[in-house]
Amino acid sequence: MAEAMIEFLSVTKQYQGGQPAVDNLSMSIDQGAITVFVGPSGCGKTTSLRMINRMVEPTSGTITVAGRDVSAEPAARLRRSMGYVMQSAGLMPHRTVLDNVATVPRLNGVPKKEARRRAAELLDVVGLASGLGRRYPSQLSGGQQQRVGVARALAADPPVLLMDEPFSAVDPVVRDELQQELLRLQRELAKTIVFVTHDIDEATVLGDKVAVFAVGGRLAQYAAPEEILRAPANDFVASFVGRDRGFRRLSFNSADSIRLHPAKTVDAAAAAGGNSEWALVLDDDSRPLGWASPRDGGGLVPGGSLFRPGDSLRRALDAALSSPSGLGVAVDGDGRLAGVLKAEEILALIEESRRLREEPA
Amino acid sequence: MEWFLANSGTVFGLAGQHFVLAVVPMVLGLIISVPLAQLARGRRALRTAVTTASSLLYTIPSLALFIILPPVLGTRILDPVNVVVALTIYAVALLVRAALDAFDSVDEELRLAATAMGFTASARFLRIDIPLSLPVLFAGLRVVSVSNISLVSVAALLGVGNLGVLFTDGLQRTFVTEVVVGILGILVLALLMDALLVLLERALTPWTRAAAGPTAGSAARMAAMTETRIHEGAG
Numbered sequence: 183m184a185e186a187m188i189e190f191l192s193v194t195k196q197y198q199g200g201q202p203a204v205d206n207l208s209m210s211i212d213q214g215a216i217t218v219f220v221g222p223s224g225c226g227k228t229t230s231l232r233m234i235n236r237m238v239e240p241t242s243g244t245i246t247v248a249g250r251d252v253s254a255e256p257a258a259r260l261r262r263s264m265g266y267v268m269q270s271a272g273l274m275p276h277r278t279v280l281d282n283v284a285t286v287p288r289l290n291g292v293p294k295k296e297a298r299r300r301a302a303e304l305l306d307v308v309g310l311a312s313g314l315g316r317r318y319p320s321q322l323s324g325g326q327q328q329r330v331g332v333a334r335a336l337a338a339d340p341p342v343l344l345m346d347e348p349f350s351a352v353d354p355v356v357r358d359e360l361q362q363e364l365l366r367l368q369r370e371l372a373k374t375i376v377f378v379t380h381d382i383d384e385a386t387v388l389g390d391k392v393a394v395f396a397v398g399g400r401l402a403q404y405a406a407p408e409e410i411l412r413a414p415a416n417d418f419v420a421s422f423v424g425r426d427r428g429f430r431r432l433s434f435n436s437a438d439s440i441r442l443h444p445a446k447t448v449d450a451a452a453a454a455g456g457n458s459e460w461a462l463v464l465d466d467d468s469r470p471l472g473w474a475s476p477r478d479g480g481g482l483v484p485g486g487s488l489f490r491p492g493d494s495l496r497r498a499l500d501a502a503l504s505s506p507s508g509l510g511v512a513v514d515g516d517g518r519l520a521g522v523l524k525a526e527e528i529l530a531l532i533e534e535s536r537r538l539r540e541e542p543a
Numbered sequence: 544m545e546w547f548l549a550n551s552g553t554v555f556g557l558a559g560q561h562f563v564l565a566v567v568p569m570v571l572g573l574i575i576s577v578p579l580a581q582l583a584r585g586r587r588a589l590r591t592a593v594t595t596a597s598s599l600l601y602t603i604p605s606l607a608l609f610i611i612l613p614p615v616l617g618t619r620i621l622d623p624v625n626v627v628v629a630l631t632i633y634a635v636a637l638l639v640r641a642a643l644d645a646f647d648s649v650d651e652e653l654r655l656a657a658t659a660m661g662f663t664a665s666a667r668f669l670r671i672d673i674p675l676s677l678p679v680l681f682a683g684l685r686v687v688s689v690s691n692i693s694l695v696s697v698a699a700l701l702g703v704g705n706l707g708v709l710f711t712d713g714l715q716r717t718f719v720t721e722v723v724v725g726i727l728g729i730l731v732l733a734l735l736m737d738a739l740l741v742l743l744e745r746a747l748t749p750w751t752r753a754a755a756g757p758t759a760g761s762a763a764r765m766a767a768m769t770e771t772r773i774h775e776g777a778g
Contacts (some may be wrong), residue, residue, distance in 0.1 A: 318750045
């Protein structure tokens with residue numbers, strides 16, 4: 183059991199003349215892990231996050247960080263000890279990217295030169311070219327701005343990172359990239375991260391633990407994402423988690439034991455000639471290009487999603503279901519063909535892992 | 544032209560006086576307006592009072608103000624202090640609204656982000672609110688500069704030295720050249736002041752030119768310019 187970094191003790195936030203935004207919340211947040219607050223609008227997830235750095239003051243109850251009551255410290259100093267990333271990156275348009283990243287160290291009195299040197303390092307950490315440091319935020323794309331926002335939050339090397347729907351304003355492809363980048367960073371940095379989102383998919387991808395909030399500021403379930411998908415605590419969680427939860431839960435099942443079959447392949451020139459059955463078209467480097475159709479005299483049909491080493495059963499099943507031939511394409515780390523997957527064998531694996539779970543430990 | 548060359552010393556002297564009488568109230572107005580706007584920003588009642596008062600102030604005819612002020616301030620009627628005080632009042636009336644608009648133009652999300660990063664209230668005001676409100680504030684200053692330069696000439700009726708003296712004198716002597724030199728002088732002075740303000744703004748807001756396309760600042764400037772056209776009739 184991991185050590186608790188942040189604790190909520192009977193915390194309530196009530197705005198004048200309304201029902202509580204957060205109602206008697208007690209929970210402890212693990213050190214060095216990503217904890218995701220997820221729930222519909224008005225469930226108090228953002229309010230709860232903002233009470234940690236006192237952007238919102240609780241009506242009653244106590245919040246401690248590393249054992250210390252947050253209300254005991256001056257608010258501005260407390261906030262500098264935590265990184266904060268928000269939905270609109272919240273960058274200062276009149277400062278260069280480098281100076282934006284250097285903000286908190288500068289507030290802490292670090293000399294300008296040293297703060298900028300550290301900021302330049304951080305641009306590299308979040309995967310931005312150092313040349314971008316001299317630009318103004320308006321000259322960056324949304325995804326780049328969000329990376330700068332993350333770099334800025336990390337600049338003072340705080341043990342705690344608060345992230346308020348940081349990726350919800352970027353397009354799905356960039357969001358996926360940023361999520362993977364955050365997981366990569368977290369493997370190196372092991373910060374205590376509290377992450378707010380309304381997207382259950384994002385919650386299950388990122389969270390070591392997920393806290394599902396219900397409207398009215400109640401904590402409906404607080405558990406590992408796999409458990410929330412497998413065993414929702416009540417109807418609210420079940421309906422919030424959604425219809426595809428069975429499929430999504432496969433993300434947590436390893437597909438390492440899946441069997442790869444040899445594939446029938448042709449090169450691009452032969453694909454045009456017509457085939458008696460589906461055949462995989464490869465380039466000169468044996469990377470898959472698509473499928474040669476057995477109908478209407480061949481022709482290249484775009485392939486489905488690819489299954490890579492280490493991917494979950496969800497990816498494996500999706501590779502098979504999205505493939506025009508019904509066979510999922512597996513590739514190695516370099517993107518070269520490794521074999522094909524059969525949907526019925528993936529289903530058999532799923533059934534087997536279910537049986538394994540049922541057996542008493 | 545001959546008259547101008549013969550009297551260029553006098554004209555330049557009057558222009559200098561004119562310039563000082565226009566600039567000093569503008570600076571004083573700025574020093575008063577920015578804190579006043581900051582104070583009124585978060586307080587709805589004060590904000591309404593300030594904006595209403597500023598509109599009313601601007602409707603007082605300048606000549607009336609030049610005449611009312613000496614007994615109120617205990618100054619002599621010819622004292623340039625009267626002109627400075629009167630124009631400062633007009634400058635505050637214009638700039639307090641410009642400053643409120645300027646502060647409103649600062650993104651609320653950004654202010655939230657600054658708070659979350661650990662800016663104290665004063666640091667946020669100085670390092671976020673002030674620099675980011677410069678584009679809208681400068682739009683206001685440019686209006687005040689033009690307005691002041693035209694209003695200073697009214698003070699010539701009372702005998703306070705400035706380029707307006709060329710009108711009164713030229714009219715009395717029915718000497719058109721002198722009036723024309725006065726008009727051109729005021730025009731050149733107004734253009735010079737405007738150019739100075741534009742250069743100063745460019746130097747202080749390098750980031751506004753980094754973004755491609757029209758920025759929020761230039762849109763706000765357009766709005767401010769349209770609004771002042773309505774005010775100018777009152778002076």
